[in-house]
Amino acid sequence: VCNGVIIIFLTKILFEQCLFSPLQEKEELIEEWQPEPLVPPVSKDHPALNYNLVSGPPSHIITVNGKECINFASFNFLGLLDNEKVKSAAQASLKKYGVGTCGPRGFYGTFDVHLELEERLAKFMRTEEAIIYSYGFATIASAIPAYSKRGDIVFVDEAACFAIQKGLQASRSNIKLFKHNDMADLERLLKEQEIEDQKNPRKARVTRRFIVVEGLYMNTGDICPLPELIKLKYKYKVRIFLEESLSFGVLGEHGRGITEHFGINIDDIDLISANMENSLASIGGFCCGRSFIIDHQRLSGQGYCFSASLPPLLAAAAIEALNIMEDNPGIFQTLRAKCERIHKALQGISGLKVVGESFSPALHLQLEESHGSRENDVNLLKRVVDYCMSSGIALTQARYLEKEEKCLPPPSIRVVVTVEQTEQELDRAASLLKEAAQSVLN
């Protein structure tokens, strides 16, 4: 056997010698090769290139491109961005700790504020443990690859946000997409998988299975049918990862998210991940669940181990925001009432349809029918947005990376409701949108 190996090795080397071009040819090849430019040129009027410039704080009254408007575009659901208590808590932390943490959590980057925030989040969500990340996008994108590896199977909704898609790509698992909120489609996929398992039971015993869904979907504004998912979980033995960035601090009697909304036992969900950049008006994200699951991320979550920890002033701001949420459970009801109001007021605009649940604070306004190409649609919506901005309502189009998304949503205007908006402002926004749609689309 050894001789055979040596012979094969020698013939391989000889073979390659024959194929080797002489030195001069190599030099010529190197001279001739022309790479593509590092980046292709971007046209000056690409819609995504010219950002809106916000001067001053992005609070309820916002100064965009020099004009003062009412903010209907920032995800400041509970109005905590310019809350004085939050700011003074952050100031106190700044005076004590400075700004940065100068290290990852493992190397002197763990501050007592981080530990306090993790404890408070775990207590608020009524789970055993919570873990904090310093960047909202990195939270779910690091959590999924920590559990799901090559060979595992993940069933994910089509309308999942980009962070989830990147997490799935990093995990190298088999991804199976099911139609948005279609439990029958999911069940069909699960049944197919079951049949596969029966063919190869040894492999099935080590293949982990996960379902990844969002509480309130960012791309469509609707809610996932969690009770049915729990039934499917126990029937087909699949674990559930729930992404609650939009529903944390919005749904439920006390703002605990979709599990409180549906009255489900929180232990039934294996992992809840959310970012603190929407309702909590801070930066970063967290995952919560049982210690058995969360503790694993402390050594395998890439965004946790290899990155600096969250600046303490942002952690202190988040703790104070949690305090406010716990002390005033009435704001969630107020927020939902305002959402219902604007949802009703925006019905019946000619040319635009409202996409999203009536209690979702982040709605989409899509064109009822497409006007040819996506580019045309985007330009039309841009004119609507510009009309509204010039009259004092700040709106924005929902931005996507068109070539990278798995299922690209249609172009839309994002309308965000916050508790700080008064009823007159909501009505004014609705009527302005009606006017804009009339003038631009007809």
Next chain:
Amino acid sequence: INHIVHNGGLYKRPFNEAFEETPMLVAVLTYVGYGVLTLFGYLRDFMRQWKIEKCQNATEREEQKDFVPLYQDFENFYNRNLYMRIRDSWNRPICSVPGAKVDMMERVSHDYNWTFTYTGRVIKGIINMGSYNYLGFAQKEGTCQEAAAKVLSQYGAGVCSTRQEMGNLDKHEELEKLVARFLGVESAMAYGMGFATNSMNIPALVGKGCLILSDELNHASLVLGARLSGATIRIFKHNNMQSLEKLLKDAIVHGQPRTRRPWKKILILVEGIYSMEGSIVRLPEVIALKKKYKSYLYLDEAHSIGALGPNGRGVVDYFGLNPEDVDVMMGTFTKSFGAAGGYIGGKKELIDYLRTYSHSAVYATSMSPPVVEQIITSMKCIMGEDGTTVGKARVQQLAENTRYFRRRLKEMGFIIYGNEDSPVVPLMLYMPAKIGAFGREMLKRNIGVVVVGFPATPIIESRARFCLSAAHTKEMLDTALKEVDEVGDLLQLKYSRHRLVPLLDRPFDETTYEETED
């Protein structure tokens, strides 16, 4: 080991880098140590399985016991049996600003590190040799903190929107212009997290059909970004220019595997300072190679920005090169600027492209305003634009501290890896028991150090890593050196045999950095 003569005078100053070989006896003993630990690990697992010993780690829910197990037993073997024993060396909680001296919360474990309890006492005044505070900007008072406080009261802490939607504040634009000026490039863009800067922008720059040549010891964020991009990845030996040149030649001559089509583009990924080795990239040679083979260079200056160079402008400044030669200059604000976040600098076309197509600009929240203000103030201080010479003094202080500390440690007889000028100083420990012992002994003497073992380093090369700071005074360094000397004698860490033979004037081959006499 002077390289002035090599490579036609590309280097304007001596490039002294050394990685002393592991002594044979120490290597053998280390393997034996790991072997013993593994045996005991199997024994303990066996006892836990048969309920002789109580199982203390968290377990699956009763209702989900028939699900496919979430973790494989083997994956966690290292975690349960080796890491748990010395777990108290990491995740040490502190409760003050992470400056030159830090206060740590005392924690004890009554069950061999499975759980910790805080006694409530605070250990004050620990000399901090673990935080990445190179220029000492982690301060709780001073101009930076005051400016950040003002911006915090005006703008608030969060932003709640992405850059492309409603999150682009005037502060962000001010920061980006300043960063571009600092680096000497046309334009720059800033992001909220250094890790995410790499993992979200490399996929935007290269895709299928491109080739990435990445250093062996690149950081996890670069590796993740390269994998997510879908390009082919080839690894060259750490800081080894022959290996890189061979890969470049082969790539251009042979083209893509199987189809033999030419590559669309070639991107070389290197770091300024490698944080586990303390080595500095051979930038003049890399740039010469890049120009010869028409490839693009992505330089990750996470640790070197602010810490190297006479003006603190990073590794490009250190070698006296032109910043326009580096196609993509990336760095982070966490280390030398005392804030958080990352940036990419380069030509205007590159940055315009990233503004449109970077994942972070479209989907991730923009940076928090007080953090941005901290970066602006500290950067102006380093550049000298705030009217004082504090920045320049700090840069010089760091360089002096680095040289002094490294020289003293080498004289004592420790094996120190890396370049003479790098403020990251790895001190070799090798044996697994010494990892825990070193950390604990140094803490007893009021010095906080970072120890690293597998899997961040190769299995026998565990080390302690000191991060020097401009905030360290000579007294602090002397105290630390005295304690390190004591602990080194106690644990017998002075392995160095000082047998570094300078290389003769000939090009070195791929396998050796230097030769030792035996």
